[in-house]
Amino acid sequence: MKYFKARWLPVAIAIAITVILDQWTKQLAIEHLQGQPDQFYLNDILRFTFVRNTGAFLSLGADFGPVLRTLLLEGFPAILLVALLVYIFRERRLNGWQVVALALIVGGGLSNIVDRLMLGHVVDMLHLKLFGLQTGIFNVADMAIMAGMFIMLPFAFAKDDEEERTEEAAPSDRETTAIQQSAD
Structure with a gap:
């Protein structure tokens, strides 16, 4: 956990903002959209509709039994999020963008696990629906993950960088052939 001191604050902020914003918007959806007809905005591009998703992405796994669904939609993702956090704090080659990106993924996954x-x-x-294409129904946590x-x-x-340095240091096939021919 060598990089913990340098990374904990941006990671904590990204996760906290993601979870708080997602949970707040979900609470708003429960209060204002539940039991209401769909609401359309931006020339019908954006639609607000309330859905209880018992599955994963696009409701995949919603038909699984309770034990399998708990393992696959809560247990497995929780283990992956912990592993991702360990990776964030151990991997020396991550830059600031990568750290924040991975923290957004953790925050989104965590917020959906909280819901479950x-x-x-x-x-x-x-x-969203635009030019005949449309998304599934999603939330702020999903947006953070994406x-x-x-x-x-x-x-x-x-x-x-290490691969590039290795390739630069190693002679090319032409150079190797030229060296071998001159030695003959």
Whole structure:
């Protein structure tokens, strides 16, 4: 946990903001959307609708039995979030963007687990539809998870500094062939 001192504050802030904002918007949805017809905004692009999601993404797993659903939707994600936190504090190569991105993922996952533990389901309320394409119904926690993944995307395709240095230090195939030919 060498990087704990330097990273705990941004991680704690990102997780806290995510959980607080998500739980607040879910409470608003319970108070103002539950039992109400869908509300449309921005020329029907944004729709607010109240949904109790007992499954995971797009209600996957909603039909599982209670034990399997608890293991797959609460236990397994909790273990993954703890592992992700350990990774955040141990991995020396993470930059500030990556730390915040991973903290957003942890915060979103944590807030959805809180819903499952407290309510037995996740509250979803947002739905987008544009140019004939539409999303599933989601919440702020889901947006935080997706934002974290989006921020991490460029880093997933970037070469590691150590890999680049190794490639620069190693002779190319042409150089190796030229060296071998001159030695013959």
